[in-house]
């Protein structure tokens with residue numbers, strides 16, 4: 001995490017960094033995120049309880065709530081714990097207008113530059129900023145937008161277009177800006193702002209547009225297990241639920257203690273890469289709740305107890321994700337609580 005943070009810093013040397021730690025630090029555990037990103041300038045997330053935990057764990061630098069207040073009591077929490085908030089719609093503005101707080105809040109006005117999830121459309125930004133400025137419990141105002149396709153400059157909504165809309169929307173308004181997610185940090189260096197907001201790259205996965213290694217990123221998470229049983233199959237034997245895999249010749253099958261109840265994707269098909277004793281092989285048959293099955297035919301020395309790496313060091317999460325028709329983000333975030341998060345230096 002520290003090394004990936006340094007990659008982000010080098011990519012945007014004049015910007016401050018909001019390290020994104022929503023979804024339990026993308027599945028890595030909030031405490032680990034806090035330690036790994038100690039050198040970040042701020043942490044940013046969505047979940048209010050987790051933000052309070054960050055304060056309890058001793059984080060004193062800024063915290064930004066990426067989706068702002070969901071209801072008025074969130075503003076009380078922001079007040080108590082000095083949390084900065086995004087304001088993205090009229091309802092949140094109204095909440096702030098009627099809030100009675102002990103001190104003014106730092107507010108980040110979110111602008112919808114075409115992604116059409118959160119934010120004020122450009123035409124409404126000046127008016128929203130004026131309303132914010134008139135609220136006594138608002139301290140200073142920053143401005144942000146979010147890129148939909150920063151990994152793909154050819155997109156109909158590319159980052160340059162969103163950037164141009166953003167600049168136009170905030171023309172004449174004073175205040176810091178925050179823009180780039182991981183893809184923009186790595187691939188759209190022409191788009192400068194006061195802050196960047198990298199997430200997935202800090203965990204060592206690619207946001208698209210190149211492999212993690214090509215960006216100099218290192219896996220923060222290695223999901224490990226072991227072989228707990230071995231079966232010898234004859235040609236025609238089948239494996240697992242639904243008998244979706246049939247051996248076409250005699251083969252050895254290893255059973256791995258990891259399944260969808262751990263967050264390994266059930267839809268990972270036969271052929272998904274996996275490392276056994278440091279050697280690449282493939283998942284075969286259907287992933288079950290607590291187990292999956294792998295082909296050991298080419299690995300005659302592997303015995304019960306052998307190490308298995310499902311993704312991470314030696315096997316990029318993005319390759320496993322691609323085989324399973326998803327993205328590294330989803331695999332990380334889907335890791336379940338029963339998987340122990342062990343720190344290794």
Ligand SMILES: Cc1ncc(COP(=O)(O)O)c(C=O)c1O
Pocket residue numbers: 020066146180181182183197198199200201207
């Ligand atoms: C508003 C905002 N900023 C930054 C990020 C970080 O994005 P990434 O993980 O692609 O770097 C996210 C993640 O979804 C986000 O929603």
